[in-house]
Amino acid sequence: MKAVRFHEFGGPEVLKYEDVPEPELRKDQVLVRIRACGLNHLDLFVRGGLRGVNLPHINGSDVAGEIAQVGEYVTWLQTGQRVLLAPMTFCGHCEACVSGQQNFCPEFSVLGYRNDGGYRELMAIPAVNVIPIPETLSFEQAASVPLVFLTAWHMLVTRAQIRPGQTVLVLGAGSGVGTAAIQIAKKLFSATVITTAGDDKKLELARQLGADYTIDHYKQKISEEVKKITAKRGVDIVFEHVGQATWDESMKSLKPGGTIVTCGATTGPDVKLDLRFLYSRQLSYLGSFMGNMGDLYRVLAEVFSGKLKPVVDRTFPLKDAAEAHRYLESSQMFGKVVLVV
Ligand SMILES: [Zn+2]
Numbered sequence: 001m002k003a004v005r006f007h008e009f010g011g012p013e014v015l016k017y018e019d020v021p022e023p024e025l026r027k028d029q030v031l032v033r034i035r036a037c038g039l040n041h042l043d044l045f046v047r048g049g050l051r052g053v054n055l056p057h058i059n060g061s062d063v064a065g066e067i068a069q070v071g072e073y074v075t076w077l078q079t080g081q082r083v084l085l086a087p088m089t090f091c092g093h094c095e096a097c098v099s100g101q102q103n104f105c106p107e108f109s110v111l112g113y114r115n116d117g118g119y120r121e122l123m124a125i126p127a128v129n130v131i132p133i134p135e136t137l138s139f140e141q142a143a144s145v146p147l148v149f150l151t152a153w154h155m156l157v158t159r160a161q162i163r164p165g166q167t168v169l170v171l172g173a174g175s176g177v178g179t180a181a182i183q184i185a186k187k188l189f190s191a192t193v194i195t196t197a198g199d200d201k202k203l204e205l206a207r208q209l210g211a212d213y214t215i216d217h218y219k220q221k222i223s224e225e226v227k228k229i230t231a232k233r234g235v236d237i238v239f240e241h242v243g244q245a246t247w248d249e250s251m252k253s254l255k256p257g258g259t260i261v262t263c264g265a266t267t268g269p270d271v272k273l274d275l276r277f278l279y280s281r282q283l284s285y286l287g288s289f290m291g292n293m294g295d296l297y298r299v300l301a302e303v304f305s306g307k308l309k310p311v312v313d314r315t316f317p318l319k320d321a322a323e324a325h326r327y328l329e330s331s332q333m334f335g336k337v338v339l340v341v
Helices: 041-049 146-159 176-189 200-209 222-229 247-252 275-280 293-304 318-329
Strands: 002-005 016-019 029-038 062-070 082-085 122-126 130-132 167-170 192-197 213-216 235-240 254-262 284-287 312-317 336-340
Touching: 002 318, 016 318, 029 082, 041 318, 062 122, 062 146, 130 293, 146 176, 146 235, 146 254, 146 293, 167 176, 176 192, 176 200, 176 235, 176 293, 192 200, 192 222, 200 213, 213 222, 222 247, 235 247, 247 254, 312 318, 318 336
Parallel strands: 167 192, 167 235, 192 213, 235 254, 254 284, 312 336
Antiparallel strands: 002 016, 029 062, 029 122, 029 336, 062 082, 082 130
16 A cells, blocks of 8 residues: 655655555454545654654554454444544543543643554554434544644643633634634634734634634734733633744733643744742643543534534645655644645
């Protein structure tokens, strides 16, 4: 079968479209014929070199396709079903896993990080990861959902405990998690949503997705605009994933008693923390890492019903994965970049 692999860490040019052996199916696994695989910034970090990544390696955390074969122990799924894959790996038998907190499993990881991901034609995966999708969802759309909607849901609902009518600042409207967070906050919690992006086209698309107010983060100072919009009060929740470049502005945008929740550090991990500011304003700083299977099923229900919509920016054929990586690195996208297999 065909796959895109890299044999050394480096730039997009290390991605090679080549023949690889077909996977062997375990009795508790499902063989999936992959039709689409969504890209994430994680793919770029893994390709560039992260600890724990074995070479050669196959990227890809967000997978959709059809079931090609089911293992002997898998009685609830059938060949031919259209499915997406839960974008994480976990042991399935530790205390955290059986309590439904898979993201606290000692073996928890993102699909395509420490193991091979979805830039390929066939993949064998534990049946617990395989979730049927409705006909209304294309493979490209389905492959745009798992990681970003799971992450955004876990951040806003499970961690920050968003309540109806709150005001939420979503950093980076054009990112996959941004498009998910705007929709969850607006469509499910009737929040007032303020968001940021770097050009007029993205700001317009953010408003179409449901954002009430938009800030151009190149031309405007985020915290100053937030103060104008909220009559100096600040926001209840800041949805962070940008890191170093926006952290100060994010903190200044919080109202007293507000919550900042973060799942990433795309622009760098080193940020300042003034303890006096933290305690005197009674702020909550929350870390969030992906989510658990319960989060995934809850957010998928909203996607499958059509309430939340995957945002596909652009698709590339699998063999052009390097070009797709360059496009993702250029940050021109609004929503997800997807490989069609
Ligand atoms: Zn476990």
